[in-house]
Amino acid sequence: MAELGFVHLGFGPESVEYTEAWEEQRRVHAARFADEVEDTCLLLEHLPVYTAGRRTDPSERPLDGTPVVDVDRGGKITWHGPGQLVGYPIMKLPRPVDVVAHVRRLEEALIRTAAEFGLETTRVEGRSGVWVLGDPAEERGAAAGLPGTGGLSLDLDPRLHDEEFDPRLNGPEYAPSNAGQRREDRKLAAIGIRVAKGVTMHGFAINVNPDNTWFDRIVPCGIRDAGVTSLSYELGREVTIAEVLPVVERHLREVLEHAELRPRETEQAVGS
Numbered sequence: 001m002a003e004l005g006f007v008h009l010g011f012g013p014e015s016v017e018y019t020e021a022w023e024e025q026r027r028v029h030a031a032r033f034a035d036e037v038e039d040t041c042l043l044l045e046h047l048p049v050y051t052a053g054r055r056t057d058p059s060e061r062p063l064d065g066t067p068v069v070d071v072d073r074g075g076k077i078t079w080h081g082p083g084q085l086v087g088y089p090i091m092k093l094p095r096p097v098d099v100v101a102h103v104r105r106l107e108e109a110l111i112r113t114a115a116e117f118g119l120e121t122t123r124v125e126g127r128s129g130v131w132v133l134g135d136p137a138e139e140r141g142a143a144a145g146l147p148g149t150g151g152l153s154l155d156l157d158p159r160l161h162d163e164e165f166d167p168r169l170n171g172p173e174y175a176p177s178n179a180g181q182r183r184e185d186r187k188l189a190a191i192g193i194r195v196a197k198g199v200t201m202h203g204f205a206i207n208v209n210p211d212n213t214w215f216d217r218i219v220p221c222g223i224r225d226a227g228v229t230s231l232s233y234e235l236g237r238e239v240t241i242a243e244v245l246p247v248v249e250r251h252l253r254e255v256l257e258h259a260e261l262r263p264r265e266t267e268q269a270v271g272s
Contacts (some may be wrong), residue, residue, distance in 0.1 A: 097198055
């Protein structure tokens with residue numbers, strides 16, 4: 001593939017409002033389709049925002065009516081905000097478009113990024129994104145409980161038996177942000193994309209050092225039996241966007257520029 005260029009839209013005090021970045025995506029997308037620019041990855045931090053992909057169920061949105069931006073990517077609802085590095089690779093793919101392969105390449109770049117910081121991550125079958133695996137269920141038991149909760153017995157875990165169980169109504173013992181303390185699977189990076197006219201939009205978000213309690217107001221990516229995490233939490237030290245940014249760029253270049261593209265027909269929107 002051609003060389004991938006990077007554009008920094010804003011970080012920290014210059015974090016970007018979501019709809020502003022979405023408009024910039026559309027502008028670059030049109031230019032890439034017309035071959036006026038090369039493949040381009042927009043990198044940024046967002047101001048706090050919930051965004052919902054096309055498969056989001058109403059029951060997964062914030063219970064308190066917090067505004068949500070409905071977007072045209074695949075996947076379900078998620079949160080973006082400070083401490084999370086967001087990337088929007090806008091790339092022309094060969095036809096017929098292979099959306100799944102593009103998602104796998106993004107996952108690979110982020111898995112390599114985490115590994116460079118000393119964190120082992122992986123894919124989970126049927127769930128896009130990059131994951132830190134928890135302990136086997138039989139080993140978690142009461143040790144998975146949070147201080148003061150008396151422990152969470154997996155045999156009695158209502159999430160396993162009640163399809164209508166809502167973790168948002170049941171306190172920190174079930175909060176997505178506490179999945180690490182429960183030693184469950186937890187998502188480090190989410191991916192949700194769209195392909196229009198053979199050109200990709202949207203992309204990935206890797207949690208570097210955010211306040212993950214923002215995820216507790218929703219059902220992140222529609223997943224009720226796992227949670228979220230960050231590089232800082234898993235490594236036990238403060239990791240910054242500035243540290244991660246050049247590493248992500250390098251691995252995106254390595255994976256995306258040297259990809260052996262073998263297109264096949266697939267669905268047109270996946271992720272979250």
